Amino acid sequence: MTATLRNVAVVGFAQLPVVARDEHRMATEMLYPVVREALAQVGVERDAIDYQVSASTDYMDGRPFGFVAALDVMGSWPPRQDLHLEMDGAFAAYYAWLKIQTGEVDTALVATHGKVSEGEPDRVFNLALEPYYHGAIGLDPTSTSALQASAFMARTGATDADLARVASRSRAAGTRNPDAQLREAASAESLQRTPFKVRPLRDGYLPPIGETATCLVLAAEGKAETLCDRPAWIHGTHHISELQTIGARDLTRSASARLAAEKALAMAGLASAREVDLVELLATNPVEELILLDALGLEARSGGGSGPAINPSGGPLCAHPIMSTGSIRLGEAFRQLAGRAGERQVAKAARAIAHGAQGHCLQQNVVFVLGSERRWS
Numbered sequence: 001m002t003a004t005l006r007n008v009a010v011v012g013f014a015q016l017p018v019v020a021r022d023e024h025r026m027a028t029e030m031l032y033p034v035v036r037e038a039l040a041q042v043g044v045e046r047d048a049i050d051y052q053v054s055a056s057t058d059y060m061d062g063r064p065f066g067f068v069a070a071l072d073v074m075g076s077w078p079p080r081q082d083l084h085l086e087m088d089g090a091f092a093a094y095y096a097w098l099k100i101q102t103g104e105v106d107t108a109l110v111a112t113h114g115k116v117s118e119g120e121p122d123r124v125f126n127l128a129l130e131p132y133y134h135g136a137i138g139l140d141p142t143s144t145s146a147l148q149a150s151a152f153m154a155r156t157g158a159t160d161a162d163l164a165r166v167a168s169r170s171r172a173a174g175t176r177n178p179d180a181q182l183r184e185a186a187s188a189e190s191l192q193r194t195p196f197k198v199r200p201l202r203d204g205y206l207p208p209i210g211e212t213a214t215c216l217v218l219a220a221e222g223k224a225e226t227l228c229d230r231p232a233w234i235h236g237t238h239h240i241s242e243l244q245t246i247g248a249r250d251l252t253r254s255a256s257a258r259l260a261a262e263k264a265l266a267m268a269g270l271a272s273a274r275e276v277d278l279v280e281l282l283a284t285n286p287v288e289e290l291i292l293l294d295a296l297g298l299e300a301r302s303g304g305g306s307g308p309a310i311n312p313s314g315g316p317l318c319a320h321p322i323m324s325t326g327s328i329r330l331g332e333a334f335r336q337l338a339g340r341a342g343e344r345q346v347a348k349a350a351r352a353i354a355h356g357a358q359g360h361c362l363q364q365n366v367v368f369v370l371g372s373e374r375r376w377s
Helices: 027-042 066-072 090-101 121-126 139-155 160-174 188-192 257-266 286-296 325-337
Strands: 007-014 051-055 081-085 107-113 195-198 211-220 232-241 278-280 351-358 364-372
Touching: 007 027, 007 090, 007 139, 007 325, 027 066, 027 107, 027 211, 051 139, 066 081, 066 107, 081 090, 090 107, 090 211, 090 232, 090 325, 090 351, 090 364, 139 195, 139 286, 160 188, 160 286, 211 325, 232 257, 232 325, 232 351, 257 286, 257 351, 257 364, 278 325, 286 351, 325 351, 325 364
Parallel strands: 051 081, 051 107, 278 351
Antiparallel strands: 007 211, 007 232, 107 211, 232 364, 351 364
């Protein structure tokens, strides 16, 4: 199978800095500048793009049919094939990769936006739960994450101090990321003094909910080299979903993340995630990060040590713009491999893993393995 796959790369990425509320722009006004910037990076106009995917949800934006307005921003005329996906942009990028694999198109835009300040995210995500028992009692993502954290800590013996160290590492990395919402370092001790939001998760262990807009450009071999001097080639990718009912899953592990990673790494020709230089994970609290690292066969790093750098951008704990958090992980991997990561650049980065997730307690996972060289000849 792998012998017939097309080499596809991320060749451009733009995003707005994440803020709690962009008071002066609606979602489409936020999206327009990043689409223009991404096209400018690759040196083409909209007519050169064959396909487009938008990732957004009207439930968050508070504006019916906001995805239709997004088509105007992305370029609705002359008509192109397009798709709207009510999932995080990482999954939209997966769909774009699949579309390019068919040979029908060679280039794609993947745009995301989420004006969450105009919606009620907790109420919206409650609707993603099994409706009769879990949704009906009003559970929100923080509550279900706390259930997962309690189960994980009971199984593994992880402590409050362990969670604080993970959060502190992310906060330190976030100081080097100009697009992050939180850019102040915080010691593990100070985070342990923050009050509990829902025990055992403290305020200091949870991300700020923000909003932004992003745009990725993907291109097949033959086009990618003309659009970018250092493309980030997608060596492997896979997407797995688990049961909606959280009581039917082992919340202390992520079977879908493990299987998606195994299949993506096998497609990439790698034996282990330890062979990459950096990993960008969509983990919205320290326990999710520890579960994902276990799924990848990696250990948490508190500074120094061997193995890939974990969330050198600061990760979602420093910026969690709903609908865009996963696409930013893919964009950060591209920036690292293209040498565009600025102060957070990982030295000699040649391979990266980017992860996206959606649903309560890591229900759905997508994994990308990227490299600086083409995968298939």
